[in-house]
Amino acid sequence: MLDDAERAYKKAILLEAKFTRAYDGLADVYAKKGDAGKSIQAMQDAISKSPRNASRQTKLGKVLLEQGMVKEAKAAFESAVKTEPSNMSMQSEIAESFLAKDMDDEAVVLFQSVLRATPKDVHVYNRLGIAYRKQGKFQEAIEEYKKALTVDPGDENLYYNLGRAYMEAKKIAETIAQFNKALEIYPDFKEAREILDKIRNLK
Structure with a gap:
């Protein structure tokens, strides 16, 4: 099921590179697979396409914090607060x-x-x-x-x-x-x- 979802989201991204929800879905799939690195990358890709989404920035910050990437987590949280002060x-x-x-x-x-x-x-x-x-x-x-x-x-x-x-x-x-x-x-x-x-x- 997760592999099917991964393929579907990747296909959606190929068809529309700015489809941020596909990146979000891909991030969730990777998280469920236990691949934090790929999950983080997918979230960062989504943010690069839509940088004014505070909710997504907050979610990224939480994942980074869980991975012990404190400096990066703080940066994501700061971006979220600046976006929606x-x-x-x-x-x-x-x-x-x-x-x-x-x-x-x-x-x-x-x-x-x-x-x-x-x-x-x-x-x-x-x-x-x-x-x-x-x-x-x-x-x-x-x-x-x-x-x-x-x-x-x-x-x-x-x-x-x-x-x-x-x-x-x-x-x-x-x-x-x-x-x-x-x-x-x-x-x-x-x-x-x-x-x-x-x-x-x-x-």
Whole structure:
């Protein structure tokens, strides 16, 4: 099946060299075959034919990042952002890719950019807080979770993450207070209860 699809896409490209969707399809076929090099080349060929497609540039960046080609991935992501600078959803998506690869500095920059445009996005505050925690910047993480809670004070996960940040900052009283708030909202919050039990057993 994959070989048939590969032949069909190649034939389509021979008939119409600017048929970018054929390059996209070919990239997907190569990815399924486990040939990252050819998949990347097909995506780059598509971009050369249609350089103003931010979604395609983002997809290329993700594949490059997975292959450890960090410099090239950053270049693809930068092109995507330049192409659609107001696409905050895309910037969040790229930030998540960086965060997953422990490229926390890059993730922080993009999450901050998104929040300047969408200052009531609770999810992004939460993700920025996680990025700060991974950097060991616990006070900064605490501030982001607090900002998120001003937007949505009824989110038990925010109290839990705030509690985690306090715990990592070794502020035990504040940790307990936040986990208790999470449990007030959601009494079956297993993770919060387990951590509270561990803290109490240490006393």
